[in-house]
Amino acid sequence: MVADLTRLYPRLIAFATFIVAVLTGLYLMIGRADEARFSKQEQLHQTAYLFATAFEREVHVMRSIPQILHAQFQLLGPEKFTTAFPSLALDVQHSFQRTGVIIALAPAGEVSHAYPGAGEPLLGVDLMQGLERDSILRAMSDGPVVSKSWSLIPGEQMLLIHYPVFHPGEHTFWGLITAMAPMNAILRQSNLMQLSQYSIALNRTLTNGSEQTFFSTTMPADEALSLNHYMDLPDGDWQLQISTAPVDYIKPVWLSWIVFSAGLLALTAYRLSIQPQKLRAEVAARTSELASHDKFLNELISSLPVGIVVTDTFDAIRYSNPVFNRLMSRSVEEGESLVSLLEDVVDNANMRQFLVSRISLDEVNFDVMVQVGEQEFSLTCSHIDTVQGNLLVWVFRDITEISRINRTLRSVSATRAEMLRLIPDPMAFFNKKGELMESNPGFQALFAGLVDVEAGFSCESFEKQLLANSAEPDRLKPVFDLTQPQQGQLHVDAFILTAHPQRVFERTVCFDNSSNTVGSIMYFRDVTDAHEVDRMKTEFLSTAAHELRTPLANIFGYTELLIKAHFDARRQEEMLGVIYSQTRRLSNIIDDLLDLARIESRAGGAFKFDHYDLSQLIDNVLKEMELELRSRHLDYVITNDNFSLYCDADKIEQVVENLLSNAIKYSPQATPISLFVGVEAREDEPGFILRLEDQGMGMSEEDLEHVFDRFYRADTSGQIPGTGLGMAIVREIIQHHDGQISIDSEPDAGTTVTVWLPRRQLEKNKQLEISYQTN
Amino acid sequence: MTKKRKILVVDDNTELRMLISLTLEFSYWQLLEADNAETGLAMLKQHKPDIVLLDVMMPGEQDGLALCRTIRADESLDGIRIIMLSAKGQQKDVQLGLEAGADDYVVKPFSPSELMEKLDIELDFDNSEDC
Known part of the structure; x- marks a missing residue:
């Protein structure tokens, strides 16, 4: 109304x-x-x-x-x-x-x-x-x-x-x-x-x-x-x-002017009278707005999870919010001294001095850590100029949890960095933009010449470099864009660097599939050995089958002929002779294969190691092979030393027998064979050396590369009997004794095989080092 | 039928060549032998046999598959039947042999009588072609 x-x-x-x-x-x-x-x-x-x-x-x-x-x-x-x-x-x-x-x-x-x-x-x-x-x-x-x-x-x-x-x-x-x-x-x-x-x-x-x-x-x-x-x-x-003459003293136009002027006057009056009303309404609206704003600010300050206290420049508290009161464990009165208040609760003897010096120096905008009981706070003070004079706003932010997380993160980060450093396989982390974030020494070593590891680079440039330096680019499935979600989480491929043509590397890229992608991890592994083992296994099976089938085919065929056809006695005897020789060959192959399999599968575990005299073992072999050696000239030289060797006697005898047998088979009857046995330390490790030299057909460079392959025969004429497994067995045995073997050969000039055996059993599983040398 | 057909065996295994020889002793096949691919090719060109029995794994420059391909590529050796004779008996090996141009593939060990039957069929095939 x-x-x-x-x-x-x-x-x-x-x-x-x-x-x-x-x-x-x-x-x-x-x-x-x-x-x-x-x-x-x-x-x-x-x-x-x-x-x-x-x-x-x-x-x-x-x-x-x-x-x-x-x-x-x-x-x-x-x-x-x-x-x-x-x-x-x-x-x-x-x-x-x-x-x-x-x-x-x-x-x-x-x-x-x-x-x-x-x-x-x-x-x-x-x-x-x-x-x-x-x-x-x-x-x-x-x-x-x-x-x-x-x-x-x-x-x-x-x-x-x-x-x-x-x-x-x-x-x-x-x-x-x-x-x-x-x-x-x-x-x-x-x-x-x-x-x-x-x-x-x-x-x-x-x-x-x-x-x-x-x-x-x-x-x-x-x-x-x-x-x-x-x-x-x-x-x-x-x-x-x-x-x-009749005159109209009151003219209608005057009336119009009166009404018009009155209207103007009334309008002016209306506008003049409405002005204060508008002002009043505006003032009311502004006042209400300010009040609601004020209320909002108050509620906001009260509900903020930080402690807020306002003091004047004389350290008297003007305002404090509920969080600050809770922090002080009591209701804070207006006018109290903040420095005294803090002194009571803060575990820092220098707090007062620090705060007072800061305030008196007018250096009021600062940030400091404050410990209250078990909690940690970040204290920020800022200076504001108000109509009520200069006021200081102190904000206490609870950073207990953040500090704890930070400490944990630092610890996790340090652990991770150390783990990364220890892992020998190359590893690198790329962020979601494809930029290199971190890499380990293995990565830096492998790709040092390829990309500037120090400067940092993008995944894309890395991929390009990798492709350009890959010996077989077809094997590489590039992952240029790490920012796009990939099909599946893992990406695995293999590559060969032109710088290391003999080595095969496998790369595994692990993508973070979650919505907030953090990037990807590239993990590299040298899989040359695994690849080689795979290849050898397949090849071995295929070769073994072939080698077994060849004598079997003869046995099968001759037997069938003997059963189904009638040959004269001489022919029959000849055929039975073939069957017999082929059966023996088959048997030999199977024996060698089993030997090899035993040596390999048990990894030395089944070896019966003990201390033996190497010279005695060699003598045993020579006696055993007396028949074969009867027609040959053997120069056997052995130094006057103690040849006590920690080994498996049977296996070492087999090594000597195989090597000697090869020397006999692959050299003409008229040429001499020399065997030297002596003492030699390698890398401060005392041991024995056994060198067997013939003047036979020798081997080409290609033959040397394959000399230890199973079923590999340097002789292709078929005139020299053998299974092609002897040298493979020799290598396996020497490997299990942590020894070394080297072959020096020249076609039509002869072959020298040098075996070195440590006197004592060394640490197990040490990779056998083989050196090849051709003239 | 009165004229003996020529068959060439190319195999590095002496015993096997002897086995084939014994198998064909009383047949109408005239057997030629070679112990490697190079010799085999020379004999092929010289004697123009009707059938070649080819071992796959042979020492030397060429193996059986290579020789097979050489024969098929040589127009002067057109019409020669090739039977691969190999200890490599896996499916992929057979496939490789047929792709190289072989007409048949016999896996070692094999039955000599079965081989004879195969050769008889080849002979009939040749005769029917002659008609």
């Missing part, structure tokens, strides 16, 4: 202003109209008076002119008067100063003379026959009459004074002396203003009682503003009626 009134108030003011303005306007307008009417009335009076005065004087003058002439007529008589009339008329005109007046002489009513010349049209006019007849008749009986004429002289309204002239002494009518004056001149004399604004009527009531309008304008008159003026003139009661 109040609001409605408030809303209505400016409109009321506007309405009232409008009404008052209109009324004031009307009042002023009517007053002005009255004034105009009054002044008009005054004017009317003056005009009437002037006109009446002029008219009366004219009539008197006009009456005098014929009167004087008539007196002359009486003196001169009709004939002489008529003759002298022109000069007499002129004299009278001059004496009365009426040059415009025409004086006419009309004997018996017919105009015979008219002066001055302007009266010429009158000459000959019979006044008795015209409109003047009544007036003339009246003059003949009653004396001079005032008449008017509109038509005697065309275009002129004339005031006529007819003076009847009678014969002297006879009283019979002789004629008329008539003075005529133009009416316009009379009107001009009366200084009457424009006839358009006034209506004038000159009426008279004749002695016989008839009404006569002597003169009138035809303009419609205003009944309200008219004046009747009576004049003292002969020949009737003269009445002058003068009135103004």
